[in-house]
Amino acid sequence: MAMLELWEDDTGSGLEDRTFFAEIILPFSLPKTFTYRVPVKWNSLLEKGQRVIVPFGKKKFYTGLVYEVHESPPPDYEAKYIHSILDEIPLLDKNHLKLWTWVAAYYMANLGDVMTAALPAALKLASETQVMLHPEAATDNQELSGQEKKIIAALAGAGQLSIREVQEISGLKNVFSLIKALYYKQLIYTSEEIAQRYKPLMKAFVKLHPDFQEPEQLNDLFKSLEKKAVKQSDALLKYISSAGNTYEWVDKLLLQKENNISAAAINALINKNILVSEERRTDRLDQYANDAEELKLHPFQQEAAGKIRSLWKEKEVVLLYGITGSGKSFIYFELIKEALEKGGQVLYLLPEIALTVQLVGKLRKLFGKKVYITHSRFSDNERVEVYQKIASGESCVVIGARSAVFLPFRQLELIVIDEEHDASFKQQDPSPRYQGRDTAILLGNIFRAKILLGSATPSIESYYNAKSGKYGLVELPERFDGALLPEITLLDLGDLGKKKRMTGSFSSPLLEEIEKTAKNGKQSIVFQNRKGYVPIITCKSCGWSAKCVSCDITLTYYKAQDHLRCNYCGYSQKPEKSCPACGSHHLEMNGFGTERIEEELELMLPSLRIGRFDQQSTRGKNAHLRLVQDFEDHRLDVLVGTQMLSKGLDFKNVQLVGVINADQLLNFPDFRSYERTFQLLTQVTGRSGRRKEKGTAFIQTYKPLHPVLQHVVNYNYSKFYEEELGDRERYHYPPYSRLIEITFRCKEPEQLEEHALLFARSLKQSLGERVLGPQTPYISRLKNYYLRRILVKLEKNGPSPAKVKQSILVNLETFHKDSRTKNVFVSFDVDPG
């Protein structure tokens, strides 16, 4: 434990004779905080929001966070002592703890889950078991297995190893039991050590020794070096030219690289005490010089910014609704500039950080060094540095995905949430399952910061909030620079089929237009929202179809790799030659994925250069960028792709967008499907046409009268919204509700069915209309279990999640007593809405 800083005794504060206890959050999914005793010497030192090291379990030590300090000793156990304090100044203040508490309660997560999500891994230190050879170990006269000998040998070589390292070196699987055995034989001993995980980056700097700074002395020095050490004299000269005549500190590596001088020459100068060297702490974050580009707004953008400013006087949140290409970003930039001028911090939230190169570049040109980014791709050390920068209270803009809401802001002035409707603001998988957008709004409220939501296709809930007056609304109905919106046409697949005007997936009008567009030197985008070659393989004689062994989802066939894969879990297998159910060889490929569309198009229009843009074709490190570049530089005429095409790409020369089949989108079994379809089609078709040229978009469909498609064609967002909301209310899905998901799990489907139905009935008696289901979930099977789900809506003004959960649990208990079903398991989760 030598690495831990120990604090000085704290006597004379008047608190010496009192005993304090602290509620500590531990970084695991545990339902409560744990009570630890505060050593008397830290009575006045310990504060809420500090990180501490505490013993937990039999021997481990973990980083915990002080949630509360009080004086009530726990009644039925002896509290352990806090081992040490990690932050003298609390890392988090009451604002952040308020956010954590809110997230945990609102999304039914544990505080530990929130802590795990909120703190960079390098700030969560934990002890590791170190293994050492016992000094008096008599290795020779003991009977040891080969595996044990291997471990002893490894330890003899290294002296001390962590269990992890032992595992890596020995390559053994059962290290833990072997170490235990060796421990009992008294051949080794163990201890717990806490490793510092954040390592500051050290850089060497050099400077001319003060003894040589006078001109005559320097002259003498050069004279003596010129004869025997030409390289050194040269190096010294280079140093002087970059350090200037005040002989400043110069980055040693940079000096070497830029002037092509060897490390040996500089080291020799250091050894001779001609140069002085010093290791200095530097940060890893990109530091860009401020190019100080002037921000110029068009009058209509000025006007919109003005409207936003005045709405902020009454409302915390403003929704900026502007179609693709309407110039939203410059309005963000203007408001960011103002926030920075006030000395505040700005959070710029984006759904996914991957496709933001253009944005980051622009922000750096405008705000230079004040721009920081956080990524999931950033290293632990880099994340800690961004975290510390924000915690220092420095005025800056941080660009980040949803988890950036947990950064330790001090002076938060503005939050911009771009592409507000995007589903990836929702964290679905590990708890806390939270909606990043809504959490950001709460964060803004806590800090009294202004909040700006932006989208070309707002989510139903935000649009509703804006229309109902909860948020301010600013609309940009026109395209920037007077550019025209594309003309969207629906092509009736049924009708065109009857008239024999279809070739494979392509209707004649679409095909002709693609050809014409290429001839005119313009580009086309073909949108098909399915990966792979075919999404389903079925048996013609018995109806069997290839499904994933664990997910109950049909397997997609990928032609390039000649295998079937589950798009949900990634399971893959070789395609069957005959039907495994009936033995028939009549296996049929149904439907079209991007691979197959690309292949068809290549056959029909062989003279065109066609590319494919989906997860497969963009997998490699730079494949994605290269493909985008190829298309941008017009080395391709057509780009076939999935919904990846809708994300933030801006192709200037695209004249035509073709949607292969809109029905697939309309059939997606999810209650947000129409909204998503509307958004996706609006975004994709919006990629067509720029500047003064009007674009064209064709949507092929069997349902040309479908209201969603009609609204897309007419750019009729409000109308779409009215109908959609009406529908949702009819089906008891208000657009903004969170749902408690009660999942029943059982190996016997009949038993599960019966159990879930009965339970839902009894739950409906106490909770009424809020209970939905049992649903047939999209994934109905998981490994060898069958799943059934009951949903309970959580209304904004209804009882709290905890209360609702409590009444569900009470119900469940009585239900279990009555029905005696023991092999049906129940778990709880939240859909963050």
Added chain:
DNA sequence: AGCACGCCGACT
């Protein structure tokens, strides 16, 4: 997250 305890299958 660890780690202990406890109960069933394939092995020296």
Added chain:
DNA sequence: GTCGGCGTGCTC
């Protein structure tokens, strides 16, 4: 007969 699989439960 035992090792070792992971399901369950506890940690202040």
